[in-house]
Amino acid sequence: DAEITQSPRHKITETGRQVTLACHQTWNHNNMFWYRQDLGHGLRLIHYSYGVQDTNKGEVSDGYSVSRSNTEDLPLTLESAASSQTSVYFCASSDAGVADTQYFGPGTRLTVL
């Protein structure tokens, strides 16, 4: 069965370190999204991609970057981790248009000390 996976599931890091969160989907979907989820803020879009070599900034992109070198993967990099980036991060993918269902990964809980 097709799926979307995230790794690691839990990560503790220190302020200033670079961190990369992996997202891998086997749906062969064009669209991939990174969200963060914080109490009181719901889901906020960090970056998204509509295809290979395409990346776009979301509403809370400062301090984050992504790259899309193939269809299956969209890694999220925190260039210099800050305590404000402590959060739960979700990756999602969808097939083509905006009406298509977004499929979510299980999430990565990141703690920045």
Add this chain to the structure above:
Amino acid sequence: AQSVTQLDSQVPVFEEAPVELRCNYSSSVSVYLFWYVQYPNQGLQLLLKYLSGSTLVKGINGFEAEFNKSQTSFHLRKPSVHISDTAEYFCAVAPINAGNNRKLIWGLGTSLAVNP
């Protein structure tokens, strides 16, 4: 621009009681509408969506939602809830025919707590 308001941040209810989770949206163009559910310590999954046609949409796990264009609402209902329905519920919209946009606009979520 679009926005989504989920009118209740928390809804406590007893098992086997009916429940309604309210969602209003604002948009100058027509929209698609979605409800997603997030069970504890999991990612989100689609409950149901309205794209066109009948305004009453049935989803998984006995949930349904009704699109009301005049009131710009898309409320989620279930006639009898179970303990296993305890979860966070998110309403989302997306503008139709908005060029290449494939992003959703999300509400802040409603936490449904079903008590025995």
